Amino acid sequence: MRLTIPVVKVLSALLAEPDAPRYGLDLMRLTGLPSGTLYPVLHRLQAAGWLAADWEEIDPVAAGRPARRYYRLTGEGIRAARLALAELRALAPAERPREGGAGPAGAPAW
Known part of the structure; x- marks a missing residue:
């Protein structure tokens, strides 16, 4: 899996609560x-x-909204994502993917 800024953001969001299913708007x-x-x-x-x-x-009529598609990391996904993000953090700052400057209060830019 190629770790682009968007992939890192999605994996980080999903790993924050790996057992919590997330839907698109939430992500x-x-x-x-x-x-x-x-x-x-x-x-x-x-696909990976x-x-x-x-x-x-749900019944969309009763709920008053369309059904949501929920996403969650698989067991393999949790292991692979944690490893990939740990490897990324171990890289020198110049080697990390950049999005456009440093994040807030010393947070990584990704």
């Missing part, structure tokens, strides 16, 4: 990514076996 809010960036990342993670996706079982 967009957590990562700051637009849907046109988020959903291709989710698709790649799912790192992510499982299931539709919510």
